[in-house]
Amino acid sequence: MGPSTGLPTRTSQGDIQDAYYLSHGDTKHVVLFPGSPKECFDFGVIAFDLAEQLQTPVLVLSDMDLGMNLWISDGFDYPSHPMRRGKVLSAEDLERLKGDWARYKDVDGDGILLPDTARHTPSACSLLHTGHGPR
DSSP: OOOOOSGGGTTOOTHHHHHHTOSSSSOOOEEEOOOSHHHHHHHHHHHHHHHHHHTSOEEEOOOHHHHHSOOOOOOOOOOOSOOOOOSOBOHHHHHHHTTOOOTTOOSSSSSOOOOBTTTOOOOSOGGGEETTEEO
């Protein structure tokens, strides 16, 4: 889909394919499509959990209908479960590995990298790190 002149593509959902294949060709992305205001709220938590577990961007695409129309909805329940971080290394894990760890090294072959939450949290863009984390 290209730029729109208005009504002819107003209800188009051409950005779905763009979001799914948004890369240089070797990856696909997790894309969630809420269908109600409650799902918009719930998918925020789900998207964060999936992004942490899979160590990849997760996109939530809402529809124009959800954003521009008035909806009657019950209140939203705050999540009762803790954040699902996936695989993370604690300070004890890092001590046990004794330096045989790199932030962007796939140590168990499943394609999901192990973030280190004990020493630092990400604070720089991807151009400013070494294999062991920020410079």
